[in-house]
Amino acid sequence: MHWPKFNGRAVALFLDFDGTLADLAAQPQDVRVEPGLVALLRRLLDQLDGALAIVTGRPVDDIDRFLAPLRLPVAGIHGAQGRRADGRRWQLAAPPLALVEAVARALQAEHPGLQLERKAGALALHYRHAPQAADACRQRLAEAVAAQPGLELLHGKCVLEVKPAGVHKGQAIERFLAEPPFAGREPAFAGDDVTDEAGFETVLRLGGQACKVGEGPTCAPQRLAGPAELHRALAQWSQHLAGRSEGSPA
Structure with a gap:
């Protein structure tokens, strides 16, 4: 092609x-x-x-x-x-991520294999090596993002990413x-x-x-x-x- x-x-x-x-x-x-x-x-x-x-x-x-x-x-x-x-x-100005990061680290502690990637103004939680945790990660990160204005949750290939909204x-x-x-x-x-x-x-x-x-x-x-x-x-x-x-x- x-x-x-x-x-x-x-x-x-x-x-x-x-x-x-x-x-x-x-x-x-x-x-x-x-x-x-x-x-x-x-x-x-x-x-x-x-x-x-x-x-x-x-x-x-x-x-x-x-x-x-x-x-x-x-x-x-x-x-x-x-x-x-x-x-x-x-x-761009980094949104507050402390609440979301705390939720992500709690998920890591509960599900070995999850990998947290901290970026400037964003973070990503990879579940390729813990696929059984995918639903829990989606639900709890979505709740954390909903409680924190200015953030958005992206669903990628075996990864959930929290970034500035818009x-x-x-x-x-x-x-x-x-x-x-x-x-x-x-x-x-x-x-x-x-x-x-x-x-x-x-x-x-x-x-x-x-x-x-x-x-x-x-x-x-x-x-x-x-x-x-x-x-x-x-x-x-x-x-x-x-x-x-x-x-x-x-």
Whole structure:
């Protein structure tokens, strides 16, 4: 499959990380970046005149570590923090998380295998290794979030994430599109999880392209089987861009 599709317009490319550019791992820190991915992203960054960004639930520093020495524009924690193309950073005010964290730690004590990931202004409770605790985690975190204004609960793949309310990947993509080098381009976004649906909805509303990576219901019109297929599609697209005559839109 060709993705992004060649519509004759300059493209701004937005990519999720976990499950999209890299296969999911048993532990978040164990994710492996395939050989050649960093070089491919660097090549696309040049071909798109800088209009390539990672839009992820991870903190910005995590992405820098995985993609070193490449430092891309990044929206981290679903857009609660980020780095613009010119290197300037943003960080939204962190909501109070003490109550939710206390509930999450109590759940950890009751269910061995749960992993709590504390982020700047958000936290994630992973239940991949304690699937029997999923319902209890959903119920008790939902109750804690309901008792604390300004928070929102996201349901991902074997993870529950608490983040600032109203912050989502679609909002992060629009933030990038308001500034060079993204402004005026057709947005294209690839993601794998329910947390990416807000990004899909946004780029489709703006006349762009959305691609779901992996299985599951989605509003995205395009689909690729997994990260390996996305890598192949992006490499093919990069070859197409390299073959275009100078001055043609990317």
